[in-house]
Structure formats: C-alpha cells, structure tokens
Amino acid sequence: MTRLRALLWDVDGTIAETERDGHRVAFNLAFDAWGLPWHWDETRYGELLRVTGGRERILHDMSTRADAPASPADRVELARALHANKNAIYGKLVRDGGMPLRDGVLELMRQCRARDLRMGIATTTSRANVEVLLHAALGEHWDDWFAAIVCAEDVARKKPDPEVYLRALESLGTAPNAAAAIEDSPNGVDAARAAGIPVIVTRSAYFVDAKFEGALAVGPGFDSRRYWQPPTRATNASDDPVRLVDIENWHARSATITRPICT
Ligand code: XBP
Ligand code: MG
Numbered sequence: 159m160t161r162l163r164a165l166l167w168d169v170d171g172t173i174a175e176t177e178r179d180g181h182r183v184a185f186n187l188a189f190d191a192w193g194l195p196w197h198w199d200e201t202r203y204g205e206l207l208r209v210t211g212g213r214e215r216i217l218h219d220m221s222t223r224a225d226a227p228a229s230p231a232d233r234v235e236l237a238r239a240l241h242a243n244k245n246a247i248y249g250k251l252v253r254d255g256g257m258p259l260r261d262g263v264l265e266l267m268r269q270c271r272a273r274d275l276r277m278g279i280a281t282t283t284s285r286a287n288v289e290v291l292l293h294a295a296l297g298e299h300w301d302d303w304f305a306a307i308v309c310a311e312d313v314a315r316k317k318p319d320p321e322v323y324l325r326a327l328e329s330l331g332t333a334p335n336a337a338a339a340i341e342d343s344p345n346g347v348d349a350a351r352a353a354g355i356p357v358i359v360t361r362s363a364y365f366v367d368a369k370f371e372g373a374l375a376v377g378p379g380f381d382s383r384r385y386w387q388p389p390t391r392a393t394n395a396s397d398d399p400v401r402l403v404d405i406e407n408w409h410a411r412s413a414t415i416t417r418p419i420c421t
Pocket of ligand 2: 341343
C-alpha cells in the first residue's frame, strides 16, 4: 500500500465558494465598468464553468453573442482587458469583504501541517487570485503552507488537461499514487485522474448534482462526514468534520479498488 505523502488542493469552489461569490460577481462588475450590457446570472455562469480560465470563458461567451466585436483580434484584446479588470475587482472584493474558506478546509490544512503532510495548490485560476484569497485566510506567510503552488500562468493547457497536476507532482517529487487531489468540478477530477492522482470531491455550489467519474470519494463538504460516499471508516460521530484520517483511509482504498465510485 502506498502511503499518502501529499495533498493537492484545487482552489475555486474547493477551498472557497469563489466562483459563485467572487469571480461571477467580479466579471459582471467588469462588464459594467466597460459599459457592456452583459450579465452572467448564476445559471449562465454554471454553464460557462465548463470552460476553464476566465479569459477563455469571456472569449467563449463572445462566440455566442451578436453584440461582441466582429474581428477575432478585437475579441482577444477585449477579453484580455476585461479579464485583467475582473481580476483587479475580484482582488478588491476578497480584500475588502473577505471570502471565507469552506467549512472544514482550514481544519484539514492545519492537520496536514501538524502531521508534516505536504500540501500543494493545483489551480487554473490566476496566481494573483490565489494570493489574495490565501493571504486573507492564512495570513502573510500563507505560501509557507504549500510545498508547491501551480497556477494558470505556469501551464500551457488548463484543466481538464493534467498539466497543472503533473507540474505539482514534479515540483513535490511525489508519485501520482502517493498523492490525493481535492476537487469540486468534473474538469478538475478529469485533470487529476489524467495525471494518475486519486481524487476526493467536495461538491461546490455549482456542482451539487454533477456526475463524477472515477473519484475515490464524493461528499457535500468537509464540515461533516454525513452523506459522503463511500462512508468514512473512522469511528467518530458521523456529523464530525471530515479529518485527515478519513482522507488517508479513502486514499488507502485507491490501491485496492478496481472500480472507483461514480456518483
Ligand atoms: C477555476 C477556473 C478559473 C476561475 C477564474 O479554476 O477555471 O478560471 O473561474 O479565474 P480552479 P481566472 O477550480 O482550478 O481553481 O479568471 O483567473 O481564470
Ligand atoms: Mg474548482
């Protein structure tokens, strides 16, 4: 059995509900600032999450609109400018209003540190967005918490491509089966699986009903062990939070199960 040696965190949706409460709001404020009559409501934004990367998401949306610039070069330039503006607004929203970590996340991170289990970040969001979120949540020395931090700027291809995970593994010097990824979205699960990493899914607001192929375990959040599939083996009360020992138990199954759960 391969022991768990590293925990790799996705960011948006997994660590905090940043998509619903942060990025979507900031995209809309950027559209307003540019005088564009565009607005992504929660339903539309949920559809757009199939496209990873904020700039790519704007470009994709433009391809569906009659009122987007006609020339490809103008679209690229507008998407670049809107995206830069969106990230500046997102940073301000997080700094001013705060963006709470999802329940149970900080406790799990603290357990990893207490047990010297290395953590990494594997995200397709921009580095500035990771910095502002984790600086606010973990303090000035937030980056000491992570042995590898791989963001959008560090890869040529975003999730569901495995590149972000392969780079994180390389930087940690860890074999894929000695790591576990924490994800909230089908694209994220596909990226980790394609890198050979077992994945645990903490469903976020946009993926409450999503199908997850090949995850080790799927549940509604780390605040409680209730409703996780498969159930955790730990003996504590079922409404206790998910702990590192639960993650280790799920990870231990990855070597023995022939067919990961699909839920
Ligand atoms: C989520 C993404 C990102 C964010 C927005 O990444 O796809 O594009 O929605 O961030 P993950 P940017 O869940 O892997 O963290 O605007 O910086 O792309
Ligand atoms: Mg995510």
